């Protein structure tokens with residue numbers, strides 16, 4: 001099982017669209033995929049469930065990740081495996097491929113959880129207690145995913161909220177690799193180094209506490225690494241990336257500490273304009289092999305290859 005966090009604290013850069021469609025393409029190649037929605041906006045959840053489905057199955061917070069983070073130590077009383085749901089419509093389309101997409105859904109109420117979790121980190125009377133609290137909390141999702149239940153999945157994709165709160169940090173700690181969707185513009189590329197610095201600082205602090213803390217049983221050092229930046233909503237004219245965007249992409253390629261993936265996803269309101277409404281990601285609905293389908297295929301090749309997962313190509 002490979003765990004990848006899809007994150008960027010810049011909003012609206014295509015994280016959720018990428019998570020849903022990459023997950024769907026990987027599943028169509030026979031992989032068993034679990035998607036985890038860690039964003040209180042719940043866009044990933046609503047990409048697979050209609051509002052009506054949601055009212056029937058997921059409105060009750062006890063069916064969502066909110067409940068799980070609410071435990072005194074997340075996951076102590078609520079089993080993550082018990083929150084996994086199988087969206088029907090997408091899996092109907094995947095019938096016969098051998099692959100599947102399951103989901104752990106989010107809840108609008110998750111928005112309050114970050115503050116609650118931050119409050120729980122305070123109040124420790126000794127340095128050792130404070131380190132243990134830090135580790136117990138930040139390590140919660142990683143520990144939960146070690147449950148035997150999850151070995152049934154080839155790929156776990158975690159869709160993060162556009163922030164660097166504690167919930168997002170638990171996703172970083174739980175992941176082997178971090179995928180950063182970005183738009184090729186000034187403001188989107190500006191924050192990338194800051195994001196890399198913050199992720200590395202989190203890993204350094206976590207490992208420092210593991211290596212120099214007493215009474216931290218069960219915690220192991222972590223080493224998530226960047227899979228890379230993938231440029232989304234790229235403007236293409238006459239089969240070429242526009243000059244302005246090409247300049248931003250090359251600047252990141254030359255100067256960033258994070259690799260830039262070869263694959264790019266073009267801006268295509270035709271494919272992604274009605275995100276979510278049908279419950280089946282656009283890449284499984286697109287008829288034939290148009291340019292965007294080809295780009296997602298290439299992205300899947302690149303990412304599954306980097307993760308040493310079978311790419312399912314015949």
Ligand SMILES: Nc1ncnc2c1ncn2[C@@H]1O[C@H](COP(=O)(O)OP(=O)(O)OP(=O)(O)O)[C@@H](O)[C@H]1O
Pocket residue numbers: 010011012013014015016017018039041043160161162232233234265266267268269272273274275
């Ligand atoms: N390649 C694309 N072409 C056209 N529109 C796109 C593309 N990718 C995403 N979009 C649209 O852009 C908007 C933002 O995308 P998305 O929700 O995936 O971003 P996000 O990074 O998850 O946002 P947030 O930070 O709010 O979670 C959505 O309306 C989506 O349908």
Ligand SMILES: [Mg+2]
Pocket residue numbers: 015016017039043159160
């Ligand atoms: Mg999103």
